[in-house]
Amino acid sequence: MPKSQAEYDVIVVGSGAAGGMSAFILAVHGVRVLMLEAGRDYDPVTETPMFQLPSEAPLRGASTPEKPFGFFDATVDGGWQVPGEPYSSDQDVNFKWWRSRMLGGRTNHWGRISLRMGHYDYKPRSRDGLGFDWPMNYEDVEPWYDKTEALIGVYGSNEGLENTPDSSPGVLLPAPAPRVHELLTQKTCAENLDIPVIPAHLAILSRKQDADHWPARLFPNNPLAQKVVRQSMRERAACFFATPCGRGCSIKANFQSTTVLIPPALATGNLDIRTDAMVREVTTDARGRATGVHYIDKQCGEDRHASAKLVILAASACESARIMMNSRSTLFPHGVGNGSGKVGKYLMDTVGAWVGGQIPALENMPPHNQDGASGMHLYTPWWLYQQQARGKLDFARGYHIEMYGGRRMPGAWAFAGLGNDTGGAYGKRLKREARRYYGSYIGYAGRGEMIPNEDCYCEIDPSGAVDRWGIPTLKFQWKWSKHELNQARHMQHTFRDMIEAMGGRVTSTIHKDGADAIAAPGEIIHEVGGAIMGKDPDRSVVNQYCQSHEIPNLFVADGACFVSNADKNPTLSIMAIAWRSSDYIVDQMQKGTFS
Amino acid sequence: MSRNKPVKIARRTVIKFIAAAAAAPALWPGLAVQARKVAIEKGRKNHKGPAGTPSDPDLINPVVPWELTLSDEHLGMLETLCDMIIPADEHSPSAGSIGAHDFIDEWVSAPYDGMKRDRVTVTEGLSWLEKESDKRFSATFADLEEEQKTSICDDICHVASSAPEHVRGAQFFDRVRDLTAMAFYTTPEGMKDLGYIGNVPLTKWLPPPREVLQHAGLIPDDE
Numbered sequence: 001m002p003k004s005q006a007e008y009d010v011i012v013v014g015s016g017a018a019g020g021m022s023a024f025i026l027a028v029h030g031v032r033v034l035m036l037e038a039g040r041d042y043d044p045v046t047e048t049p050m051f052q053l054p055s056e057a058p059l060r061g062a063s064t065p066e067k068p069f070g071f072f073d074a075t076v077d078g079g080w081q082v083p084g085e086p087y088s089s090d091q092d093v094n095f096k097w098w099r100s101r102m103l104g105g106r107t108n109h110w111g112r113i114s115l116r117m118g119h120y121d122y123k124p125r126s127r128d129g130l131g132f133d134w135p136m137n138y139e140d141v142e143p144w145y146d147k148t149e150a151l152i153g154v155y156g157s158n159e160g161l162e163n164t165p166d167s168s169p170g171v172l173l174p175a176p177a178p179r180v181h182e183l184l185t186q187k188t189c190a191e192n193l194d195i196p197v198i199p200a201h202l203a204i205l206s207r208k209q210d211a212d213h214w215p216a217r218l219f220p221n222n223p224l225a226q227k228v229v230r231q232s233m234r235e236r237a238a239c240f241f242a243t244p245c246g247r248g249c250s251i252k253a254n255f256q257s258t259t260v261l262i263p264p265a266l267a268t269g270n271l272d273i274r275t276d277a278m279v280r281e282v283t284t285d286a287r288g289r290a291t292g293v294h295y296i297d298k299q300c301g302e303d304r305h306a307s308a309k310l311v312i313l314a315a316s317a318c319e320s321a322r323i324m325m326n327s328r329s330t331l332f333p334h335g336v337g338n339g340s341g342k343v344g345k346y347l348m349d350t351v352g353a354w355v356g357g358q359i360p361a362l363e364n365m366p367p368h369n370q371d372g373a374s375g376m377h378l379y380t381p382w383w384l385y386q387q388q389a390r391g392k393l394d395f396a397r398g399y400h401i402e403m404y405g406g407r408r409m410p411g412a413w414a415f416a417g418l419g420n421d422t423g424g425a426y427g428k429r430l431k432r433e434a435r436r437y438y439g440s441y442i443g444y445a446g447r448g449e450m451i452p453n454e455d456c457y458c459e460i461d462p463s464g465a466v467d468r469w470g471i472p473t474l475k476f477q478w479k480w481s482k483h484e485l486n487q488a489r490h491m492q493h494t495f496r497d498m499i500e501a502m503g504g505r506v507t508s509t510i511h512k513d514g515a516d517a518i519a520a521p522g523e524i525i526h527e528v529g530g531a532i533m534g535k536d537p538d539r540s541v542v543n544q545y546c547q548s549h550e551i552p553n554l555f556v557a558d559g560a561c562f563v564s565n566a567d568k569n570p571t572l573s574i575m576a577i578a579w580r581s582s583d584y585i586v587d588q589m590q591k592g593t594f595s
Numbered sequence: 596m597s598r599n600k601p602v603k604i605a606r607r608t609v610i611k612f613i614a615a616a617a618a619a620p621a622l623w624p625g626l627a628v629q630a631r632k633v634a635i636e637k638g639r640k641n642h643k644g645p646a647g648t649p650s651d652p653d654l655i656n657p658v659v660p661w662e663l664t665l666s667d668e669h670l671g672m673l674e675t676l677c678d679m680i681i682p683a684d685e686h687s688p689s690a691g692s693i694g695a696h697d698f699i700d701e702w703v704s705a706p707y708d709g710m711k712r713d714r715v716t717v718t719e720g721l722s723w724l725e726k727e728s729d730k731r732f733s734a735t736f737a738d739l740e741e742e743q744k745t746s747i748c749d750d751i752c753h754v755a756s757s758a759p760e761h762v763r764g765a766q767f768f769d770r771v772r773d774l775t776a777m778a779f780y781t782t783p784e785g786m787k788d789l790g791y792i793g794n795v796p797l798t799k800w801l802p803p804p805r806e807v808l809q810h811a812g813l814i815p816d817d818e
Contacts, residue, residue: 040651041643049654051794054781058652058659060698061781064707066649071657077650177802180811187813206800240796247654361811367790368807372800409794410786415776420769424753426680427745430772431687431788434780438789 008034008272008308009589011293013279013323016105017571018314018558018578020257020265021148025582027270028225031589034306036277036295038315039077039101044108044258048074048250050243054411062412070411074108074248074256077101080522084468088461088475095476096522097318103275104258105316106525107571109246112202112254112375114154115400115568116145118163120385124451124564128388128396130483131451132346134563135535135544138165144576144583146171147218151229152255152575153209153236155373156201163398164381173206175199175377176241179370181362181405181442182378184502189380192501195401195494200379203255203572204245209233228264236260244409245374254374277304280471282311282327282336282554290336290554293323296469309594310553310585312546313531314578317347317560318458321530322474324541324556325460337548337556342541343531344458347476348565350526351399351448351484352519353491356507357499362405362440370406370439378403382567395486399448399567401494407439414438441507444498446491448484449567452529455479456521478521485514492517526570528562546581553594557581663697664704664714670696672721673771675737679748680775687788695778702774713770720767727764 012023015037023033049072054061057071064071068079077083078100089095100106120127122134122141146168155173158166178186178199186197211233219225236259237251245254252259265271276298283291283305292307313320321344325335335343382398415434419425422433461475492510499506511517534540537549546561548554557578559570566573588594645653649660665673673696681690703714724747728736732743739747751757751764752772779785808814 040646043644047644047654052654052657053783053786053794055778055783057657059702059705059710060777062777064649064705067652071652072654076645077648079650083650176800180803180807180813183803183808183813184811239800240798241800242794242796365810366804366806367792368804369793369795369797370803371793407789407791407793409791410780410789412777412781413773415780416773418776419752419772420754424756426748426752426768426772427682428684430776431681431684434776435686435789438791 008032008306009594010034010310010312010585011036011306011308012312012314013293013320014038014105014314014316014558015103015262015273016100016107016257016314016316016558017574019312020104020107020261021575021578022312022314022555022557022582023271024261024265025579026586027265027268028219028222028228029586030224030268030270031586033265033271034308035271035273036279036293036306037103037105037273037275038278038298038319039103039105039275041273041275042076042103042108042258044074044104044248044252044256045250048248050247050250053409060412069109069246072244072247074246075100075102075106076108078106085473086465086467087473088463088465089477093476093478094520095478096520097474097476097527098522098525099316099319103273104256104262107255107257108248110571111569112204112245113379113402113569114149114152114156114201114203114255114572115381116165116167116201117141117566117568117573118165120163121449121564121566121568124397124566130396132532132534132563135533135540140544141573141576141580144580145572148572148576148579150209150214151218152203152260153205154201154203154572155199155206157199159196159198161196161198161381161383162385172201173209176206176373178377179372179406180365181359181439182376182403184359184361185403185442185498186378188502189498193497195380195498196383197378197380200376200402202373202375204373204375205236205238205253206373208238209236224268228267231267232260232264235263239373241369241373242371243374274306278469278471279315279323280326280469282313282323284327284329284331284336284551286331288331288551290551296471298469301469310555310589312555312557312581312585313560314556314558316558317527317530317562318474318476320556320558320560321458322460322471324531326472332550337531337541337550337554339550340538340541342539345454346452346529346532347456347458347478347527348450348452348529348562349521350524350565350567350569351446351450351487351491352524353446353488353495353514353517354443354508354519355492355495355499355510356441356443357495357502357504358437358507359405359440359442359499359502359504361503362442363436365407365439367407370408372406376403393486393490395483395490397449397451397483397487397567399446399487399491401491402445402447403442404445405439405442410438442499442502442504444495446488446495447524447526447567447569448487448491450484450565451481452532452564453479453481456529458530476522480515480518480521485518487514488518489514526559526565528559528565528570531556531560532563533561534563545584546577547584555581555585659701661704661706663700665700665718669718669721670700672724672736673699673717675744676724676771677775677778679744680772681779687784690775690779693779693782693784695775698778699771699774713774716767716770720764720771723764723767
């Protein structure tokens with residue numbers, strides 16, 4: 001292969017939601033792309049344990065430090081701790097940094113929850129004076145939400161609720177019928193609590209995509225794109241309503257970068273992928289333009305360089321910020337694109353709190369299949385915008401409610417505590433109690449918006465620590481504001497009210513102090529920020545197209561560019577924004593900007 | 596009483612083949628997969644599967660990579676205890692008969708902090724159980740009559756209401772009960788007992804049956 005400077009047009013660092021989408025969009029437009037992935041190659045078609053029972057796994061598939069979501073979880077070489085790749089924080093900070101070192105990154109195991117950010121979410125500061133506004137409006141991104149949903153396949157419904165955007169007609173796939181615990185939640189919330197419960201939006205094919213319609217709609221006048229998308233859509237089966245999505249999906253019924261974006265990108269012939277390529281630094285020339293990246297070839301431990309006309313960082317929010325801060329030179333003493341000093345700043349995660357309960361109405365349920373689409377069929381979008389606007393709540397932003405329950409495949413801990421809960425049942429009575437209680441447990445999880453603040457950031461560890469590859473590591477700082485803590489308390493109280501309204505018994509501790517209810521920072525794995533967008537180069541890192549203010553051929557397309565972290569899980573917005581960014585890059589390339 | 600891992604692995608393998616065979620032919624897009632693989636080989640470098648490390652185990656052919664450590668004597672007692680906790684009835688076999696005691700060996704032998712703590716709980720508890728059997732009935736636990744075993748278990752089956760001298764025994768019993776339930780209800784036998792009827796491919800997803808909606812009070816009962 002020729003080793004000329006112009007071997008590739010674009011280097012994409014990372015292969016998940018942002019990297020996969022960027023590489024795919026560029027490749028279908030004839031751009032020659034090199035994708036670098038720090039983890040190993042991974043093929044969901046051959047590697048996914050679809051129907052395996054927990055009894056086939058070590059420890060019945062229970063969580064371990066190396067497999068935090070259980071043995072069969074799709075994550076390879078990932079988790080909050082990765083061997084040889086440490087990070088630090090002060091003792092009281094406890095930030096947990098999730099990595100997935102594998103092709104496709106965390107899209108292989110994610111929850112598939114695909115909620116659009118709305119009008120309010122792009123202009124939060126204009127609305128309540130907190131945080132920052134995005135440099136664009138919801139309307140600016142809306143076409144890419146439609147396109148992303150149509151491309152990846154999202155089920156759900158349009159309900160016309162406040163700041164919960166509808167998709168364009170025909171975009172969403174039909175929502176699967178709710179299960180009994182979801183129907184009971186919906187009825188109870190409607191009758192007793194005035195809380196809406198509506199079809200969830202998940203990136204799962206509830207039926208096959210229309211491969212004759214969408215390719216031309218998504219990519220008019222682009223025969224190559226239409227061909228590879230048509231092939232990709234035809235290869236994806238509809239969900240067969242069995243097997244947990246978190247293991248990945250060998251029939252490609254849910255969205256993973258490795259089943260939906262990377263195969264058609266490869267089919268264009270315009271994408272090369274190097275796995276086990278751990279990028280440590282963006283290189284620049286005397287003019288201050290990006291020239292490529294240094295990476296460690298993990299198979300031999302050697303440092304290598306790859307060149308391109310343009311570099312897109314999509315390594316995940318904190319990793320992209322780390323690469324930027326580690327790319328120091330005379331021109332960029334604080335790292336590339338960091339003249340503002342804002343790289344690493346304004347990290348956000350999602351506010352998380354949980355309450356479990358036991359519902360007598362669900363006991364001794366007649367056996368029937370409740371697997372469904374693995375994830376939830378119904379959810380509750382934030383419903384108290386008006387109360388917040390009137391100052392009735394002691395926190396500024398919203399949360400949505402996720403629900404879990406039903407007679408799912410029993411996992412390792414399905415009946416933990418049953419003996420003590422039943423006054424000491426053992427013997428034949430324990431078996432009767434198990435039959436009675438199976439499927440009667442329910443759980444509600446709040447996922448709420450965190451407002452960016454000056455105290456939440458990462459920096460290159462001042463101690464000089466390096467990882468096993470010799471790359472300087474990150475140190476995290478974190479402090480919740482009262483908005484997050486009060487919101488977490490509100491979540492728990494709401495869920496308690498829901499369980500009690502269903503005639504149930506709360507099985508979790510309801511905390512008076514939100515600080516005890518809130519999940520540790522990083523635990524929800526929605527970390528965004530660290531290279532935020534903005535119009536002002538002194539106060540932000542990239543523009544609305546994810547383009548560095550200082551280095552026009554450097555882009556940060558992943559969650560690092562997020563200005564706020566609405567309660568809407570970030571993956572869908574990451575992909576929509578990355579697609580929009582790549583369309584901009586293609587447009588600029590056609591004008592000769594980066595040559 | 597068997598502690599030989601090969602037997603356990605063989606059982607797992609059989610289950611896996613059954614599951615794969617049941618699912619494979621009808622729904623996997625075989626030809627399309629072939630086409631995709633060619634495309635990938637062209638574009639990718641460094642292709643390899645699982646490394647076989649703890650953070651990248653072979654998920655399709657799982658193995659327990661650590662040594663099992665419980666003695667035959669402890670395993671024998673555990674098997675008896677597992678059968679006390681989950682005995683055979685008209686719905687399903689006993690926990691011991693599906694190897695729950697071997698699973699507890701796997702659990703307490705694992706190289707993780709929580710399991711190491713459980714190892715202490717289990718081995719100390721078994722020693723206590725042996726002494727208690729000897730004290731009360733001058734026999735080993737495994738040799739006790741059913742009502743003799745029950746009289747001991749009744750004293751330690753509930754942490755909150757157990758006598759002060761039995762609290763530790765009750766904590767031990769509760770842990771073994773949780774692990775026995777974990778072992779049992781994650782097997783085909785345990786799932787069948789519960790009436791779990793999922794993990795099978797469906798061509799269509801349907802709303803809950805009428806009797807289910809009635810059971811939950813979502814619609815009125817039939818007249």
